[in-house]
Amino acid sequence: MIRPVLVRRDKVVPATQAVAFVVGIAAALVLGLILLWTSGHNPAEVYERMFDAAFVGTDSLARTLERATPLALTGLAVAVAGSMGLWNIGAEGQMMAGATIAAGVAMTADGLPGPLLIAVMVVCGVAGGMVLMLGPALARSHLGVSEIITTLMLVYVAIRVVEWLETGPWKDPESFGFAVIEPVPEQASLPGLFGRANIGTLIALGLLLVFSLAVSRTAWGYELRLAGSSPNTARYAGISLRRKVLTALLLSGGIAGLAGAVQLTGSATRLESGLSNGYGFAGIIVAALALMRPSGVAAAAFVFGAVQVGGQSIQTLGVSSAISDILQAMILFGALMAAVFFNYRIRWSGPAGQASSDDDQAEAGDDTMALEGT
């Protein structure tokens, strides 16, 4: 029997990940087309509506940026941990924790002038994200507990706590019985840019730039990447792995917390259990697509923002917005598969795993030669 074997390419396709990303988008659109078609929708109409809603006109672009902002921040949060080989799956929860602390600050210090109040809220939001990350970070750095599951579990904790605050302690007395928290004070809203976009987008871009430089151009970033890729070398070089793990995870949690505070002062009006809205989970896909590089996070977050805005817009056509979740996951799957084929080629190998071309020839004749290439 002749079996396909993946062999690493000598020459890698240029800009592999960018091309893989585009292939992923194309694959997702094709799959979405089949899904829409088989459930009786007109794919062309649906896609046109999605495109218009996300890109055509300044209002649409503003909406896309509004959505891309929390995605970029949570994506960055995941990427910071990811550049060290760690997985922060709980950005969703840290975002909630950040927003919760920020909302608490806004309630107690609502007399402060706007810019000052926003600054305090943002700083406290960062702290909130870090607090939720503290347990998983310490457990990982000192006991080696997988941060994947602990960070995720705390997502459910953070969301439930906000639900509790909504129904109990922080319930707005003027809400006519609805379980909602009072809106953040008016002066605590981030200045707008255009349409629904606000300067949160610029904050996210600025942070991406800072981290892009810090990770790739500073000794700190180098140590971080080294500790992730070759822990033994790092240890030999005198780098404390524990401290690196702690900093990377706490930073990651802090950035996700910041995403919560920015969301609260930006496009949200009040703290609610739906505030994180899946941004933290989508941020994982964003960071994975970006191969944990901040520059890629910006691009992936923008595309995902557009997909989400598009997903919202097609509800008026009677199409479920769940389509956008499927598209997002499929973009990642498509890109993952494409990346494999950009880095590897298929070679057909003989029965005993003999990979040398002589054996291939002997076993399978000339057909394999065409695929051999080299």
Add this chain to the structure above:
Amino acid sequence: MSEAALVGLFVATVQFATLVFLAALGELIAERAGVLNLGVEGMMAMGAVSGFMVGLETGSPWAAFFAAAAVGALVGGLHALVSVLLGADQVVSGLALTIGGLGLAAYVGRNVVGERPETLFTDLGIAGLADIRWFGDIFFNQPPVVYLAVLLGLAVWFVLTRTRLGLALRAVGESAPTTDAVGHSVMALRAGAVMVGGAFAGAAGSFLSLYMAPGWTEGMVAGRGWIAVALVIFGAWRPGRLALGALLFGFTLALQPRLQSFDIELLGVQVNRISPALLGILPFVLTVVVLVIISWRYRHRPSPAPAALGLPYRREER
């Protein structure tokens, strides 16, 4: 607390334990073969919705159960394709499976939200035993899936520890190159393990939608898939300990909605006055605490995890 409430608590404990045990058993199979699959939550959701829809259509809970298992295997197959055959990152692929699976389940089930199937799994009163006081209801008057889960647990234990297939599976989870050199197909073993694992998760999902909470709503899996992933660590990758862990987590999951009705005082706090939202964090906090305790216990010993867990294998690169 009344006697009936206490029996009810333990009846529910066994059912919740079954739910997480089935899913975790599937994950255990995959992980013993060296493949981490973080897509359990998504596979369970797909199993829940597809089982429920087949149940609506056919009226047969068993047809639904096996259809859900087949769908789970298919969804798991995507993870096998991407992370085993193509060797992409298992964490990324698994997470994409969860996000995509939840999305697809929401999409597929959008028209059956709120419907109720006519036939569900019914409790199987085992003649003579079901009438025993307390124990009868808890152990001998449960839906058939509970007993099936016990049998499956025994079967998985037997196959893993007493058969050549099990030896090959465990070997590929410890060292793929060695297993390859012996002449087993690494890809077939791993892909098979992931798909069987997916079938277990899918079946668990249908137990949820056809018995425990009949119906389909978005987000009904509610983190139980993740608890199953954690349970494998708790069970030290062994079916027996997995069952014990499942009972512990099953108890917590069963306790949480019932605490509301218990008129007891704990540490000076009247339990039934705690908000249900706050009680809802119990299973998740427990998971974190349990994971920390386990790592603490293993801090001076080698981890019981399969040595090749999470490592893709490419023959050309060994």
